Amino acid sequence: MAGEPMTEPLLAIHSLKTHFRTDDGMVRAVDGVDLTIERGEALGVVGESGCGKSVTALTVLKLIQMPPGRIVDGQILWQGRDLVSLDMGEMRKIRSKEIGIIFQEPMTSLNPVYTVGEQIAEVVRQHEPLTRREAMDKAVEMLRLVHIPTPERRVHDYPHQFSGGMRQRVMIAMALSCNPQLLIADEPTTALDVTIQAQILDLLEEMKERFGMAIMLITHDMGVIAESVQRVVVMYAGRVVEEASVDQLFDRPLHPYTQGLIRSIPRIDLAAEKKSRLEAIAGVVPSLLDPPAGCRFAERCAFATPECTNAMPELREIEPGHRVACIQY
């Protein structure tokens, strides 16, 4: 977009709310999320089960089953264009072509009855006017790019013939085949062994450099965050509670939840020092069926005051690039 100012973010999500109707009532999975991703940036989204990190990502691509899901409120500005109002046909042009996605368990996102080559070629042909033959060549090239050995042979293999790590490489090849500007990676290494996880994270970094794309890395693992991204958004119970550069977040975590999260992890790098007891966060995540009024972390927070339950704290900037949703600041 030539006329746009350079400062416009690639993706800007404003007060997004995605709710799900269930037999028990409305689940407020994503309940007022704000986040932005700049061009070429790696943004981490971290949080525990049920914090809404995956639903946020799926909402961006409109991959939410509707109903029971519904985008209740908010904007998803993709290069200035609101995706919320787009119909399915227009969304299909954006998926893969402009925004790619990979998931935790590649086996469930690959079709078991087609070869991986056919599946990559299908994605390519949806967006580019190529012949079947040319699309297959492109598939081989993509498999080579993600370092799958003997790609000209492996392109004819079925998903079950690949190991977990190799399957994730296939998914990455497929997601990048149309050269998207943003790759959403939803827990891409959670199902993998630690040595394979390291390989996949290296590959994502290499691909990011090569294609100059932005990455939205969703994970529950603070270690993965620290090693893989520049900026972090911490989510809790459907809301963003803190946003910072990765250095700011680990040097000066502001939100009591972020502080608790960092302290509750056993630290292998500090193994030589005296072992201390882990600082667990008491209690459990609140139900999103009927979330508490005010700050959603208040009932588990050591610093909570009666004031905390009055109103939902908004994100406020405390230092450049560092925002937190907590009334003690």
Add this chain to the structure above:
Amino acid sequence: MPQPLLQVKDLVKNFGLKGGILGRTVSEVHAVDEVSFYLNVGETLGLVGESGSGKSTTGRCVLRLIEPTAGEIWFEGKNVTELSGKELAALRRDMQIIFQDPYASLNPRMTVGAIIGEALVIHNLAKNRRELHDRVVELLETVGLGADHMRRYPHEFSGGQRQRIGIARALAVSPKLIVCDEPVSALDVSIQAQVINLLEDLQEQFDLTYLFIAHDLSVVEHISTRVAVMYLGRIVEIASARDLYARPLHPYTEALLSAVPIPAPRAKRERIRLQGEVPNPIHPPTGCHFHTRCPIRQLPLCSTEKPELRKTAEGHSVACHLRG
């Protein structure tokens, strides 16, 4: 020196793979390949390794939930592999297990009270209903739950609470050894810390001995006295937790440690990246199982001769031709 509580000698477990129209055993998975270790009273031995390393199979063989193919398992002077009937039942009072998935390991049709009380009934550990009830309440309180949870069903609990129920069930028969098979892997980090702290408290309170099986090296380092690293069915290194993490000797241990992401963005570490993946345990590589991925291998030595686990320092052993 006191006798160890548990001593495992040359434990082997092969699983037959059936195939062909006659369903005969056509090949074997060498899940555990001559594993030996000991465990002293009150200590925690961590067993780490990636998928297919044989760590869970080892844990289950110790309890004889899986029948070992060969080897000896000595528990308090008795060879577990030779016990049967009454003796085996008695042994199961002394050894318990906690599973990874608290969703799958609790019977959804039983109340929490019945789940925890079951073992007490089986082993005749309560004289009457009153005593049974009191003991179950006591166990629930020990793991941080309460008497009001007794009449509820597993689905009414969160993941962390279900793991507490699993721990209470294991504690019911006052065991000496608990095999913890990935007990916190399915839990969120904030809940994981609660359960790890609970396990540490219980160990101190009841003088428990743990065989702690996990793939998460940070968790294992935190909770263990000593750690054994497994690769394709074999122990490649065993040392005190502090020693292993500070001075790893086996190239696999080194690579494994350097692959763990650390929540400290400024930490500069040497990265050792292993090429390829764990080979198929049906046809493990000859010689040292790790030689196909090893950055320092020397052929043909490493591909032909199996390295034995050798002691290099007090309490530190490694199975590598080139190190130690």
